[in-house]
Amino acid sequence: MANSAPLKFHVPEPEVRPGGTPDFSNVVIPEAGSVERPPVDAEPESIRKLAFSIIRVLNRDGEAVGPWAGSLTDEELTAGLRHMMTLRAFDARMQMAQRQGKTSFYMQHLGEEAVSTAFRKALAKGDMNFPTYRQAGLLIADGYPMVDMMNQIFSNERDPLRGRQLPVMYSSREHGFFTISGNLATQFVQAVGWAMASAISKDTRIAAAWIGDGSTAESDFHSALVFASTYKAPIILNVVNNQWAISTFQGIARGGSGTFAARGIGFGIPSLRVDGNDFLAVHAVAKWAAERARSNLGPTLIEYVTYRAGAHSTSDDPSAYRPKTESDAWPLGDPILRLKNHLILRGIWSDERHKQAEAEVMDSVIAAQKEAEGHGTLHSGGKPSVRDIFEGLYEEMPPHLRRQRQQAGV
Amino acid sequence: MPRKTMIEAIRDGLDVMMERDKRVVVYGEDVGYFGGVFRCTAGLQAKYGKERCFDAPINESGIVGTAIGMAAYGLRPCVEIQFADYMYPAYDQLTQEASRLRYRSAGDFTCPLVVRMPTGGGIFGGQTHSQSPEALFTHVAGLKVVVPSNPVDAKGLLIAAIEDPDPVIILEPKRLYNGPFDGHHDRPVTSWSKHELGEVPDGHYVVPLGKALIRRPGAAVTVLAYGTMVHVALAAAEETGIDAEVIDLRTLVPLDLDTIVESVKKTGRCVVIHEATMTSGYGAELVTLVQENCFYHLEAPVARVAGWDTPYPHAQEWDYFPGPARVGRALIETMEA
Numbered sequence: 126m127a128n129s130a131p132l133k134f135h136v137p138e139p140e141v142r143p144g145g146t147p148d149f150s151n152v153v154i155p156e157a158g159s160v161e162r163p164p165v166d167a168e169p170e171s172i173r174k175l176a177f178s179i180i181r182v183l184n185r186d187g188e189a190v191g192p193w194a195g196s197l198t199d200e201e202l203t204a205g206l207r208h209m210m211t212l213r214a215f216d217a218r219m220q221m222a223q224r225q226g227k228t229s230f231y232m233q234h235l236g237e238e239a240v241s242t243a244f245r246k247a248l249a250k251g252d253m254n255f256p257t258y259r260q261a262g263l264l265i266a267d268g269y270p271m272v273d274m275m276n277q278i279f280s281n282e283r284d285p286l287r288g289r290q291l292p293v294m295y296s297s298r299e300h301g302f303f304t305i306s307g308n309l310a311t312q313f314v315q316a317v318g319w320a321m322a323s324a325i326s327k328d329t330r331i332a333a334a335w336i337g338d339g340s341t342a343e344s345d346f347h348s349a350l351v352f353a354s355t356y357k358a359p360i361i362l363n364v365v366n367n368q369w370a371i372s373t374f375q376g377i378a379r380g381g382s383g384t385f386a387a388r389g390i391g392f393g394i395p396s397l398r399v400d401g402n403d404f405l406a407v408h409a410v411a412k413w414a415a416e417r418a419r420s421n422l423g424p425t426l427i428e429y430v431t432y433r434a435g436a437h438s439t440s441d442d443p444s445a446y447r448p449k450t451e452s453d454a455w456p457l458g459d460p461i462l463r464l465k466n467h468l469i470l471r472g473i474w475s476d477e478r479h480k481q482a483e484a485e486v487m488d489s490v491i492a493a494q495k496e497a498e499g500h501g502t503l504h505s506g507g508k509p510s511v512r513d514i515f516e517g518l519y520e521e522m523p524p525h526l527r528r529q530r531q532q533a534g535v
Numbered sequence: 536m537p538r539k540t541m542i543e544a545i546r547d548g549l550d551v552m553m554e555r556d557k558r559v560v561v562y563g564e565d566v567g568y569f570g571g572v573f574r575c576t577a578g579l580q581a582k583y584g585k586e587r588c589f590d591a592p593i594n595e596s597g598i599v600g601t602a603i604g605m606a607a608y609g610l611r612p613c614v615e616i617q618f619a620d621y622m623y624p625a626y627d628q629l630t631q632e633a634s635r636l637r638y639r640s641a642g643d644f645t646c647p648l649v650v651r652m653p654t655g656g657g658i659f660g661g662q663t664h665s666q667s668p669e670a671l672f673t674h675v676a677g678l679k680v681v682v683p684s685n686p687v688d689a690k691g692l693l694i695a696a697i698e699d700p701d702p703v704i705i706l707e708p709k710r711l712y713n714g715p716f717d718g719h720h721d722r723p724v725t726s727w728s729k730h731e732l733g734e735v736p737d738g739h740y741v742v743p744l745g746k747a748l749i750r751r752p753g754a755a756v757t758v759l760a761y762g763t764m765v766h767v768a769l770a771a772a773e774e775t776g777i778d779a780e781v782i783d784l785r786t787l788v789p790l791d792l793d794t795i796v797e798s799v800k801k802t803g804r805c806v807v808i809h810e811a812t813m814t815s816g817y818g819a820e821l822v823t824l825v826q827e828n829c830f831y832h833l834e835a836p837v838a839r840v841a842g843w844d845t846p847y848p849h850a851q852e853w854d855y856f857p858g859p860a861r862v863g864r865a866l867i868e869t870m871e872a
């Protein structure tokens with residue numbers, strides 16, 4: 126035995142804790158436009174470095190630069206800005222509604238609005254997302270009625286899910302939004318199954334799986350990668366790295382792998398990292414991946430580098446585990462501000478129009494909220510029926526449930 | 536003596552054991568720096584260092600799997616699953632591995648492991664923060680299963696579990712963390728500071744596994760309960776005026792059958808209650824045992840009150856939760872039968 130020094134137990138730690146000065150100097154940010162755009166059929170081997178860089182389109186001055194620029198029209202860009210603004214206003218109102226006791230719980234997207242709203246526009250009708258609780262932008266960008274989202278959040282008489290689900294756990298097959306589970310990562314692998322089914326059926330639809338940085342630690346994430354890799358499933362595997370999993374920094378899930386995108390490399394899955402606060406970059410990369418999936422080139426893994434600027438949920442207070450000002454120090458900025466600046470530079474937007482749009486968006490959110498509240502909130506007004514506890518568990522209610530429903534007096 | 540919440544009592548129990556026994560290590564999701572989403576491990580990392588209290592990746596199978604390895608090595612891991620609803624990825628490790636190391640190796644390897652997890656409803660947590668999966672553990676040979684109903688027991692049972700040579704699952708009713716809850720959700724919440732069972736002794740003490748406790752002596756009917764439902768049973772007895780003997784089982788495996796049988800033979804009637812779904816629930820086991828052991832003393836069929844056989848709904852929480860009204864009805868029916 127040559128080496129008999131005692132072993133050491135290693136536990137990763139974030140750079141800074143409350144009381145310290147936020148420091149993101151370890152996040153290496155390449156220049157916008159500097160990362161190549163390979164052909165969609167590039168050999169995974171030849172594009173390994175994309176898993177360690179960050180694809181960016183919008184530069185510091187708000188210009189769209191480099192090979193990933195140009196995937197969206199003026200109209201699409203202004204619509205995208207409006208979707209992000211809507212999501213932010215929606216979050217603000219629902220966060221407040223929770224504080225007012227109108228619902229039990231809420232989860233916002235603050236700082237991450239670009240990811241889901243831009244991604245949605247790279248998919249086609251019929252494609253299916255398997256989202257987590259932090260991708261409501263998929264619904265908003267697809268025109269799902271805000272009132273229905275709120276009805277779900279308030280668990281009221283018009284709740285499409287009949288009061289059964291925790292707020293924000295939406296479901297809409299029509300809008301390509303798979304029913305959300307509260308159990309992390311379970312759906313990541315189901316998405317691969319959906320994609321495999323599409324291929325088995327010689328369909329043209331593709332799937333998109335969603336997961337957070339922290340949840341990539343779950344075994345289901347790895348199951349998804351092996352099935353996607355083996356069967357070349359037509360799927361986009363999305364990892365939203367917002368730096369935090371409740372109080373746990375991303376280094377606990379990432380371990381020694383350098384990046385989350387790098388997880389795909391061992392499976393031979395083309396894996397890219399993208400600036401998640403750059404609407405144009407998110408869209409361009411998603412489109413590239415969607416084209417791969419639709420052309421029978423198989424799965425793509427995308428890591429969105431972003432930052433959870435808000436609390437994990439209404440049950441969480443991040444000042445207990447990260448510096449209060451960390452969000453301001455985040456080097457990739459605010460996705461709404463960045464797209465706004467770009468549109469101004471492009472000559473199709475102005476501060477004035479932005480202010481006006483902000484007011485319009487807030488008005489529409491408030492109007493939707495009024496309508497939803499008219500159908501009840503968690504503790505007052507119209508409610509789903511007690512019968513809804515028993516119904517819809519099976520297609521046909523078995524006798525034992527009928528007996529229990531009777532006992533419940535409904 | 537200053538009173539403690541159940542959270543503080545659990546933290547105190549962990550603290551006492553980490554202090555006494557260097558082999559005790561504590562980890563789980565958000566457990567290290569932050570101290571757990573329910574704060575049961577707050578301050579332990581600062582006191583004992585990152586090597587003995589740390590954050591785990593979000594992988595319940597990994598948390599329990601590594602804990603089994605540590606236990607087999609000779610440590611005393613006490614890990615947290617953030618909600619019982621998230622234990623399923625770890626189920627394989629618990630049921631196929633932790634429970635069997637001793638048996639399959641003929642004692643060559645053992646698994647002195649504790650897995651804590653918040654259980655039960657009452658917090659508008661919907662279907663993935665409200666489950667009561669105790670029967671999924673009691674059905675597994677080789678596991679011990681504990682459900683405390685108050686701070687004093689929570690600490691004493693935890694210490695007993697950590698000192699136990701075999702794997703123990705502790706299901707902590709989260710609705711009891713901050714105060715006793717009798718199912719009257721529309722009344723002001725009470726805190727443990729107003730309850731005598733908030734008076735948690737300092738230092739080391741043990742509430743032995745496998746010993747039930749009669750919370751309310753009575754002559755008319757025996758109520759078998761555990762966790763939150765103990766408080767619901769006490770309220771139902773009070774409100775119906777029925778002289779129920781309420782037994783807090785505290786440990787489901789091993790079960791204190793003697794206390795149960797003695798009581799039922801005395802009262803001749805029995806009501807079994809739990810929050811978990813009815814079908815194949817732990818109540819079925821209890822009813823069977825009562826029937827096997829007390830048949831000739833029974834004056835009425837043994838009744839069961841449980842959660843409906845559906846997922847735990849969000850909005851209809853209080854129509855789902857088997858509160859004092861439903862338990863009271865069962866008491867009356869059992870008395871009239």
Ligand SMILES: Cc1ncc(C[n+]2csc(CCOP(=O)(O)OP(=O)(O)O)c2C)c(N)n1
Pocket residue numbers: 259307308309336337338339340341365367369370371433437564593617621
């Ligand atoms: C199987 C499972 N384990 C634990 C949890 C509790 N939980 C809910 S969200 C969360 C953190 C997830 O972090 P991340 O994946 O990074 O997503 P983010 O919230 O940052 O979007 C945890 C631990 C859960 N819901 N499911």
Ligand SMILES: [Mg+2]
Pocket residue numbers: 337338339365366367368369370371433
């Ligand atoms: Mg995260």
